[in-house]
Amino acid sequence: MDIQSQDKSQVRLKGVKEGFYVTLDPTLPQVFLEEELTRLFNQLQHLASNSRVILDIGETQNRQDVVESLTAFLKNKYHVKSVSAPQREQQMTEDKPRKLDMPGNWHQHHTDALIIAGRVRSGQKISAKKHLVILGDVNPGSEIIAGGDILIMGNLGGTALAGQPDNEDAIILAIGFKPIQIQIGGIIAAGLPTSSAHTIEFAHVENQGIIVENYIKANPFGRLTWPVVR
Amino acid sequence: MAGGSLKRCALEGKIIVITSGKGGVGKTTATASIGAALALEGKQVAVVDMDIGLRNLDVVMGLENRIVFNIVDAVKGKCKIKQAAIKDRRIENLYLIPASQSDNKDILNPEAMVRFCKELRKEFDYVLLDCPAGIERGFENSVAPADEAVVICTPEISSVRDADRVIGLLYARSITPKLIVNRIVPEMVEKGDMLSHEDVVEVLSIELLGLVEMDSQVIISTNTGVPLVLQKESSAGQAFRRIAMRLNGQKNLPIEIPQSSKSFWKRVGQKIGIGK
Numbered sequence: 392m393d394i395q396s397q398d399k400s401q402v403r404l405k406g407v408k409e410g411f412y413v414t415l416d417p418t419l420p421q422v423f424l425e426e427e428l429t430r431l432f433n434q435l436q437h438l439a440s441n442s443r444v445i446l447d448i449g450e451t452q453n454r455q456d457v458v459e460s461l462t463a464f465l466k467n468k469y470h471v472k473s474v475s476a477p478q479r480e481q482q483m484t485e486d487k488p489r490k491l492d493m494p495g496n497w498h499q500h501h502t503d504a505l506i507i508a509g510r511v512r513s514g515q516k517i518s519a520k521k522h523l524v525i526l527g528d529v530n531p532g533s534e535i536i537a538g539g540d541i542l543i544m545g546n547l548g549g550t551a552l553a554g555q556p557d558n559e560d561a562i563i564l565a566i567g568f569k570p571i572q573i574q575i576g577g578i579i580a581a582g583l584p585t586s587s588a589h590t591i592e593f594a595h596v597e598n599q600g601i602i603v604e605n606y607i608k609a610n611p612f613g614r615l616t617w618p619v620v621r
Numbered sequence: 622m623a624g625g626s627l628k629r630c631a632l633e634g635k636i637i638v639i640t641s642g643k644g645g646v647g648k649t650t651a652t653a654s655i656g657a658a659l660a661l662e663g664k665q666v667a668v669v670d671m672d673i674g675l676r677n678l679d680v681v682m683g684l685e686n687r688i689v690f691n692i693v694d695a696v697k698g699k700c701k702i703k704q705a706a707i708k709d710r711r712i713e714n715l716y717l718i719p720a721s722q723s724d725n726k727d728i729l730n731p732e733a734m735v736r737f738c739k740e741l742r743k744e745f746d747y748v749l750l751d752c753p754a755g756i757e758r759g760f761e762n763s764v765a766p767a768d769e770a771v772v773i774c775t776p777e778i779s780s781v782r783d784a785d786r787v788i789g790l791l792y793a794r795s796i797t798p799k800l801i802v803n804r805i806v807p808e809m810v811e812k813g814d815m816l817s818h819e820d821v822v823e824v825l826s827i828e829l830l831g832l833v834e835m836d837s838q839v840i841i842s843t844n845t846g847v848p849l850v851l852q853k854e855s856s857a858g859q860a861f862r863r864i865a866m867r868l869n870g871q872k873n874l875p876i877e878i879p880q881s882s883k884s885f886w887k888r889v890g891q892k893i894g895i896g897k
Contacts, residue, residue: 510826512789513782530824532782548824 402427410443417454439469568592633742638767642783644754647803652751657848658865660715664746672753676720683846693721726758731765738766770798776816799830807881831864834879
């Protein structure tokens with residue numbers, strides 16, 4: 392059972408819009424990889440020929456030799472049309488953000504952000520799939536949960552859980568930052584010192600701990616060169 | 622409350638629930654005082670003790686020894702409303718419908734209370750329901766028939782928290798509550814040892830009906846059964862009279878902020894240029 396599940400995770404194939412997406416671990420022996428590819432591509436039968444294959448070897452660098460030999464193997468045996476590397480977001484070229492910066496380009500962008508107005512009272516619970524924006528106060532005793540960021544345009548007095556279940560890049564921002572407890576991803580900050588500062592503050596994760604800072608002074612997104620979708 | 626006014630014809634009375642969430646903030650005192658003050662305005666008023674099993678509105682009003690029938694008998698049809706409603710000794714037009722002491726809150730249900738209050742509307746101009754503490758069955762029973770709600774809160778964090786929860790629950794039932802901040806000690810507020818009414822209103826953000834000062838006359842009144850609103854020297858009694866006037870339609874009556882006598886002289890001193 393163990394071996395089987397291990398096998399599954401080592402060479403995987405799924406159908407995508409452009410063709411087939413193959414994920415594998417290039418550190419495994421060549422013979423094993425070829426065996427696995429044979430097993431998977433035999434199941435595809437005639438669909439394999441003339442198809443586009445995207446070969447994802449993960450984050451491992453400098454294994455171009457593996458990619459080349461497997462490309463040759465697939466082309467010879469199954470007559471696939473092309474084998475290419477997956478487009479990575481990190482490899483986004485300079486052109487793409489420039490295009491994004493042009494006005495009107497985000498018209499097609501859909502977001503799961505929940506934006507609500509009003510006061511959240513004690514005992515009330517609001518949960519959002521992604522980002523949560525509340526125009527109004529969040530009273531002590533209430534609970535707000537989001538898959539992404541939590542932005543409160545008012546006083547935050549309740550419990551705020553951002554980045555649920557495991558997004559530690561999320562932030563919690565409030566104009567009046569006085570929460571009872573906050574949680575970002577799996578990191579909990581209970582018993583926060585009550586700050587009386589009348590400034591916009593935000594909480595974020597740094598070195599596995601939650602840090603609350605003045606938003607204007609820290610300016611966490613000021614160093615991003617281009618506006619990006621969060 | 623368009624729905625509430627639609628279902629009532631013009632001549633029928635209003636049902637007002639007095640609630641707080643937290644116990645011991647002065648719901649019963651407020652109910653007795655506002656009821657008495659409304660009756661003094663010439664209205665037919667019934668105050669109803671909804672705290673079944675732990676009744677005490679009758680004790681506060683000094684009518685304990687006159688109870689024959691109670692609300693459970695009236696709701697179950699064992700007696701007429703007229704038999705259960707005890708007439709106050711001092712104030713005309715004021716009636717008490719006491720709670721049962723031997724039952725528990727499960728004996729009533731919201732539907733039965735709505736039916737019962739429909740009958741009460743025909744007899745009285747105002748029906749004040751003294752809601753028990755908590756948000757369980759007793760609260761449900763009291764809120765179900767209500768047209769309006771008055772939330773009592775003291776300037777303590779625990780009381781504000783519970784009032785906030787109750788306000789949320791009232792809004793969920795499309796009742797817009799009004800707020801009374803009770804037991805304000807002006808000296809403590811000035812020193813910063815007590816939440817000010819502004820702090821409370823900021824968190825709860827509902828219409829303010831009145832501010833009531835901490836007053837030792839309340840305890841004397843409770844013990845003797847003499848209505849608070851009949852005592853001219855009681856600041857709390859006078860505050861409740863003004864609250865009753867506002868409830869009775871005098872919307873423009875200004876809200877008086879309790880002030881310590883010390884601060885009054887301080888201010889006079891500042892005016893004439895002595896002191897700092």
